[in-house]
């Protein structure tokens with residue numbers, strides 16, 4: 001999978017690339033590249049944003065600035081790019097990210113993530129250049145960068161080989177394998193600590209009973 005991130009803060013992603021599962025994905029041939037919106041801005045002085053029409057606080061990322069960056073990167077009209085790859089605006093009002101959306105995105109060959117800053121995007125960016133608008137939750141971040149990292153984190157860990165253990169992403173919280181429920185509790189050594197014991201069934205070696213116990217725990221958590 002090739003991921004391009006359009007941002008005003010490309011340096012933020014240097015740390016992200018060093019995280020184990022991200023580094024694994026990159027080593028497998030996937031890519032995460034940043035495009036600096038300031039590098040291609042048609043405005044003088046590296047400007048990228050402007051005050052909102054109609055008044056109000058904050059600054060809005062300009063549509064001409066985003067178009068210039070997309071054109072420079074892909075060599076075509078960004079309106080046509082949408083037919084070829086998912087172009088995602090990260091914005092608090094977008095479709096809320098969940099496991100199903102992460103799985104959907106993980107099946108794509110390429111993603112373009114657009115990070116807004118300040119008050120966000122000129123709406124024409126979302127309307128004409130994007131296939132999706134995605135939010136990571138019902139709160140407001142200062143910009144889309146952290147949200148882009150959250151999206152990439154959950155998408156990249158679903159790619160085969162990105163996690164150390166092939167099965168770890170299969171039966172996890174909110175996955176179809178657990179019928180969308182949260183994951184069951186985990187325990188490891190020591191089997192007893194300060195009198196706090198581990199559920200007996202997990203020490204039994206009885207795989208069928210363990211499977212049943214885990215399903216039951218997972219369902220119980222879903223109802224709580």
Ligand code: 6GU
Nearest residue numbers: 090091136137141143147
């Ligand atoms: Cl995607 N962007 C911003 N700026 N704030 C958010 C968000 C995205 N998702 C939740 N809050």
